[in-house]
Structure formats: structure tokens, C-alpha cells
Amino acid sequence: MKKNNTTKIGNSITTLGQLKSSGYKSRSVKDEIRTNLLAKLQQQENTFKGIIGYEDTVVPDVERALLSRHNMLFLGLRGQAKTRMARQMTELLDEYIPVIAGSEINDDPFNPISRYAVDQIATYGDETPIHWLHRSERYGEKLATPDVSVADLIGDIDPIKAANLRLNFSDEQVIHYGIIPRSNRGIFVINEVPDLQARIQVALFNILEEGDIQIRGFKLRMPLDILFVFTANPEDYTNRGSIVTPLKDRIESQILTHYPKNIDTALAITEQEADILPEQSAIVAISDLLKRLVEQIAFEARGSELVDKKSGVSARLSISALENAISAAERRAVINGEQQTQVWVSDLVGVVPSITGKIELVYEGEQEGPFQVAMNLLEKSIRSQFVNYFPNPESLKKKRTQAQQEENPYRSIQAWFDKGNALDLFLNLKDEQKIQQLYKVDGLHALVKKYYRQANEREAALLMEFVLHGLSAFSLISKKIVENKIEFKDLMGSMLNLGNTTSYSDEEFDNEDFN
Structure with a gap:
């Protein structure tokens, strides 16, 4: 001017x-x-x-x-x-x-x-x-x-x-x-x-x-x-x-003011406001998928029955959550002596403090506990975004005939877990070790390559991890956070041994003897 x-x-x-x-x-x-x-x-x-x-x-x-x-x-x-x-x-x-x-x-x-x-x-x-x-x-x-x-x-x-x-x-x-x-x-x-x-x-x-x-x-x-x-x-x-x-x-x-009406607008706001240091950007890469998962958390919170809608959910939740996700990846890279890394889905465990400090809970939410509500919002975020990248597992559950079941793209992955196999992803794993772990699951890499042929190794590995979290969110396999790792197992075996494995509490998360 x-x-x-x-x-x-x-x-x-x-x-x-x-x-x-x-x-x-x-x-x-x-x-x-x-x-x-x-x-x-x-x-x-x-x-x-x-x-x-x-x-x-x-x-x-x-x-x-x-x-x-x-x-x-x-x-x-x-x-x-x-x-x-x-x-x-x-x-x-x-x-x-x-x-x-x-x-x-x-x-x-x-x-x-x-x-x-x-x-x-x-x-x-x-x-x-x-x-x-x-x-x-x-x-x-x-x-x-x-x-x-x-x-x-x-x-x-x-x-x-x-x-x-x-x-x-x-x-x-x-x-x-x-x-x-x-x-x-x-x-x-x-x-x-x-x-x-x-x-x-x-x-x-x-x-x-x-x-x-x-x-x-x-x-x-x-x-x-x-x-x-x-x-x-x-x-x-x-x-x-x-x-x-x-x-x-x-x-x-x-x-009258309002919150962002769609994910793309919210992404632009968070991108503009997040305080990411140049040295962090030099070490940590974050994909559009992870940014959308972080943003989706705020949208899920605004629609949750456990969160007080009168209080609202500030855009600062997404901003601080993105900063925490990048810091979680940076911390892991420094501990492991890595020069480069990316934000994995498992790093989203580190954004829980950004969620619990930014939401006001109604009575039912207080009964659940802030940590449990935060984990539920994470799961809902993954569930909502998963169908934008892969076929909706919910629609596949309704298919009863043998031919229809054979069309299920997740069938080989589920079968691998049904055989009693389990996958433990430690939160501080080196990237190479995590990728090696992910390749152990039959059909996981093939599924990603079927839908994303142009993905490089790191992008494919991130999508492979995302698939596991997505299948857990749709209750096709079980997921459980134990101390410093995430366990993926078959759903039925986990239910028989441990009950509801997707439910967490503050005490369980902090208890070293919980397994």
C-alpha cells in the first residue's frame, strides 16, 4: 500500500x-x-x-x-x-x-x-x-x-x-x-x-x-x-x-465467527500458524496424510459427544498437535542418531498432551478420562481419513459370499494375524527397523503398491503403517499401546485374552507392569 x-x-x-x-x-x-x-x-x-x-x-x-x-x-x-x-x-x-x-x-x-x-x-x-x-x-x-x-x-x-x-x-x-x-x-x-x-x-x-x-x-x-x-x-x-x-x-x-468448514481450510490455517523451526524442517518430513490426520482430530473433537460444544475446540489444538508430532519425530531421530526421518502414524501418540489441554469435557467425558478421550479422538481421526486412501473396511464386512470375501483387499493381512502372528512397533524404532518390521506382515506391501504404484520406499512404509492403524480403527485387528510400543494382533485372540484392547486409561498407560 x-x-x-x-x-x-x-x-x-x-x-x-x-x-x-x-x-x-x-x-x-x-x-x-x-x-x-x-x-x-x-x-x-x-x-x-x-x-x-x-x-x-x-x-x-x-x-x-x-x-x-x-x-x-x-x-x-x-x-x-x-x-x-x-x-x-x-x-x-x-x-x-x-x-x-x-x-x-x-x-x-x-x-x-x-x-x-x-x-x-x-x-x-x-x-x-x-x-x-x-x-x-x-x-x-x-x-x-x-x-x-x-x-x-x-x-x-x-x-x-x-x-x-x-x-x-x-x-x-x-x-x-x-x-x-x-x-x-x-x-x-x-x-x-x-x-x-x-x-x-x-x-x-x-x-x-x-x-x-x-x-x-x-x-x-x-x-x-x-x-x-x-x-x-x-x-x-x-x-x-x-x-x-x-x-x-x-x-x-x-x-458471528466460526471454525474452518473443511479440512483444506483448516490445513492452510495450521500451516500458516504452526511454529516449526528451520532445523526441525531440515530433519523431519511430514506428509500430507499426517497433516490431515492431525487436522481431523479437531473436527472429531468438535463433533464428539464427550466434548463440551459450548466451549468449542480451538484451532490452536491442531497447531500445537502438529508442532508436537514434528517434535516427537525429531526427538526420535536425535535419540537414534538419524539425520533424516519422517512423522509416522505412531508418532501421533505424542500429540495427546495437545489434545487434553485444549478440550473441555462433559460429564461422560470426565468419566472416561482425558487420556482415553484423546485416544478415542485419534482413533476416530484415523477411521475418518482411512476411507479417503483405501477401500472402506466397513462395507467389506457386509459381504457374505465366498467370492465377495475373496475380493477383500485386506484378507491376506487379516489371515497373517489370524495365524497367531503379532507385530510390535516400538515408538523409538529407527526408520529402517520400522520398515523391516512392517514388511513382515503378509500382503501389507502388496496392498499399498496396488493403490499407490508411484510411492517410494518411505511413502509406502508410512502407508503400510497407516493400513494397520486403519484396520484396527475398523476392528479388523487389535491395537494396544503398552509402555513404549504399539502391539498389533488378531482381534479374536486379543479379546479372549485381554478383553477390549482398544480401550486405554491413564493408569494403564503409565503402569510399567501393564501388558
């Missing part, structure tokens, strides 16, 4: 007189944003860079609100980029604006509202010093918490200032301004607004309606020029608090 005229003007103007001679005209912050947004739209520029999945939903709603010069409320579950979008609105401000030098509330030189600015102009006239404020400094943000006070937001009388200046408490100069007046001529964001006490929300009425503030008993009218952006989570309306109706009525536009 080209620099606007204020950049050129600001290089040479330092006094009020010079500003008047330049022909500069001040605008309200909402008019300023409206004008700059229209320019971006005319040039077909991306209004909110890095915001993925909102192109046809949230972004148009926000643009319409800004063009209408509305204050707005972002309403949505956690991890839906509400605050991020609010912060990016500073890019729609002019690069620089002039303010009275020394003003605590960014007074407009042509329309001063504080006692300080008025006195400066009365004293120095056209020689009043001017300061140029960058748009990055025109943003204020406050996380609403129950302990936030009116003094924090709006201001209060400062007895220390009164004593030092030897002024009466009725003098406007003894006021200590809160964060809202200090955001004058800018954007101010209140996150999680329902957490504010009702009496604090009431204090915002006059600012939104009349644009001015009132501090204690002062006969003070100070019309502020602010774009207000509020954020809230729907669960707040029932669990912690609510937005009082008169305040909500004064917020002109309510913007």
Missing part, C-alpha cells in the same frame, strides 16, 4: 501554524477507516491478511460494518481469530495523524477536547508543538475480568497529582485518564466483554451513545473519537455473565 499524504506532511510540520498552512483536514477515526477501506476494495486488496476461511462469511460482514461506521461485537467460540481481526484493523488507519504534543488523549490540533490541549493552544497559538502519531500506537486493548474498574477504563481523580500541582480536586487537570480516553482517535478492543460486571458495562453506555465520558462529579463533557470492538464467547452468556441488553443494543453490528 502506498504511503498516504500524512507521511509526507509529517516530515516537515512541527507546529499548529504549519499544519493549518498545509491544508490538512482532520477526520473521525470511523471516516478515516471507511475511506481507506473503500480504497482497498477498489484496488481489490486483501483487507485482512492471514485470515483464512472467512473470505465469504466474516470478512464481508466486517467490511459492511466498517463502511457503516459501526462499533461491532465479534461473537464466537475460542480460537476463531476474533482478536486477531480486531488488531488488523489498524492497517485501515492513516499511517500518521497529527496530535498536540504532550497530550495524554491524542488531541486533534483542530478540535482539542482536553484542558491540557486547550491551554497549550491558548498559550502558544500557531506555535503549539505538533507530534505525529503512527497507526500502530492508535490501538488499545483490555481483557475483561471481574476486577476491572471504571477507573481502569475511563479514569478517576488522582490525589497525588492534585497535591503535587497544588490544585483543587474540582480542577480537570487532576484527572488520571483510563485506557479508553487514552485510545482517543484510535481503535479500542474489549475482549470477553460478558466478564465485565454489569455496573462497569453500564459505564460504557454514555461513551457509545454520546461519545463522551463522565468522571465522578465533574461537569465534564469530553467527546471521544473511538472505534469500539468487543469480543465474546457464546458460553459466557450462561456460564459466567452476560452483555447487558442496553449495552448490546448500542453496539450496531454483531459479527
Whole structure:
């Protein structure tokens, strides 16, 4: 974006007189944003860079609100980029604006509202010093918490200032301004607004309606020029608090946010946000298959009956899970002295901490335990993605005739396990050792090559491992995590010996004697 005229003007103007001679005209912050947004739209520029999945939903709603010069409320579950979008609105401000030098509330030189600015102009006239404020400094943000006070937001009388200046408490100069007046001529964001006490929300009425503030008993009218952006989570309306109706009525536009609607959009978000170090990328390769498995976990969690839907499942789950998966592979490579490796399906055991810390469980989920719920979500992720790569085992179960059973592509693999064979994949195996182990299973490599002829050795090995996890997810073979390894066995033998082998608990996973 080209620099606007204020950049050129600001290089040479330092006094009020010079500003008047330049022909500069001040605008309200909402008019300023409206004008700059229209320019971006005319040039077909991306209004909110890095915001993925909102192109046809949230972004148009926000643009319409800004063009209408509305204050707005972002309403949505956690991890839906509400605050991020609010912060990016500073890019729609002019690069620089002039303010009275020394003003605590960014007074407009042509329309001063504080006692300080008025006195400066009365004293120095056209020689009043001017300061140029960058748009990055025109943003204020406050996380609403129950302990936030009116003094924090709006201001209060400062007895220390009164004593030092030897002024009466009725003098406007003894006021200590809160964060809202200090955001004058800018954007101010209140996150999680329902957490504010009702009496604090009431204090915002006059600012939104009349644009001015009132501090204690002062006969003070100070019309502020602010774009207000509020954020809230729907669960707040029932669990912690609510937005009082008169305040909500004064917020002109309510913007509903949402989670990614498909895997590809979610993948793009995670790819953009995941913090993968260059040295990790140099050692660890991660396939599109593994990325989709990680992403699918969040989709499964959002649809799970064990997870609290009112709380939501943040996009940060997928981001941290991907980072953990790569770190699990990196750790294994370092331990084994390998220069190169890839993320295997078995490495997904390492993403469990990313899941348990990002989901809120309902009562039934608490009974299951967070670890068990996380493992169930992993299994569902594998099950959902498996049918995108290989024939659906569920449909093959319904085939009864001998001819139909012979068409089963998994028949030889199942037969190998039915003979009493078992496969143990240790979590810290070297890649070469893991590949050798996978080749022991009859028909496994042939199955992968049947559907993926162009796959190289490592890609084929990853798909071979994926097949085993997929067959377990569809209950054609059994899978069990024991200490630092994953055991694959025939289903019937495992059920007879150990009961349900696909069920885990925190105690079983940590118990060294569990086998």
C-alpha cells in the first residue's frame, strides 16, 4: 500500500501554524477507516491478511460494518481469530495523524477536547508543538475480568497529582485518564466483554451513545473519537455473565465467527500458524496424510459427544498437535542418531498432551478420562481419513459370499494375524527397523503398491503403517499401546485374552507392569 499524504506532511510540520498552512483536514477515526477501506476494495486488496476461511462469511460482514461506521461485537467460540481481526484493523488507519504534543488523549490540533490541549493552544497559538502519531500506537486493548474498574477504563481523580500541582480536586487537570480516553482517535478492543460486571458495562453506555465520558462529579463533557470492538464467547452468556441488553443494543453490528468448514481450510490455517523451526524442517518430513490426520482430530473433537460444544475446540489444538508430532519425530531421530526421518502414524501418540489441554469435557467425558478421550479422538481421526486412501473396511464386512470375501483387499493381512502372528512397533524404532518390521506382515506391501504404484520406499512404509492403524480403527485387528510400543494382533485372540484392547486409561498407560 502506498504511503498516504500524512507521511509526507509529517516530515516537515512541527507546529499548529504549519499544519493549518498545509491544508490538512482532520477526520473521525470511523471516516478515516471507511475511506481507506473503500480504497482497498477498489484496488481489490486483501483487507485482512492471514485470515483464512472467512473470505465469504466474516470478512464481508466486517467490511459492511466498517463502511457503516459501526462499533461491532465479534461473537464466537475460542480460537476463531476474533482478536486477531480486531488488531488488523489498524492497517485501515492513516499511517500518521497529527496530535498536540504532550497530550495524554491524542488531541486533534483542530478540535482539542482536553484542558491540557486547550491551554497549550491558548498559550502558544500557531506555535503549539505538533507530534505525529503512527497507526500502530492508535490501538488499545483490555481483557475483561471481574476486577476491572471504571477507573481502569475511563479514569478517576488522582490525589497525588492534585497535591503535587497544588490544585483543587474540582480542577480537570487532576484527572488520571483510563485506557479508553487514552485510545482517543484510535481503535479500542474489549475482549470477553460478558466478564465485565454489569455496573462497569453500564459505564460504557454514555461513551457509545454520546461519545463522551463522565468522571465522578465533574461537569465534564469530553467527546471521544473511538472505534469500539468487543469480543465474546457464546458460553459466557450462561456460564459466567452476560452483555447487558442496553449495552448490546448500542453496539450496531454483531459479527458471528466460526471454525474452518473443511479440512483444506483448516490445513492452510495450521500451516500458516504452526511454529516449526528451520532445523526441525531440515530433519523431519511430514506428509500430507499426517497433516490431515492431525487436522481431523479437531473436527472429531468438535463433533464428539464427550466434548463440551459450548466451549468449542480451538484451532490452536491442531497447531500445537502438529508442532508436537514434528517434535516427537525429531526427538526420535536425535535419540537414534538419524539425520533424516519422517512423522509416522505412531508418532501421533505424542500429540495427546495437545489434545487434553485444549478440550473441555462433559460429564461422560470426565468419566472416561482425558487420556482415553484423546485416544478415542485419534482413533476416530484415523477411521475418518482411512476411507479417503483405501477401500472402506466397513462395507467389506457386509459381504457374505465366498467370492465377495475373496475380493477383500485386506484378507491376506487379516489371515497373517489370524495365524497367531503379532507385530510390535516400538515408538523409538529407527526408520529402517520400522520398515523391516512392517514388511513382515503378509500382503501389507502388496496392498499399498496396488493403490499407490508411484510411492517410494518411505511413502509406502508410512502407508503400510497407516493400513494397520486403519484396520484396527475398523476392528479388523487389535491395537494396544503398552509402555513404549504399539502391539498389533488378531482381534479374536486379543479379546479372549485381554478383553477390549482398544480401550486405554491413564493408569494403564503409565503402569510399567501393564501388558
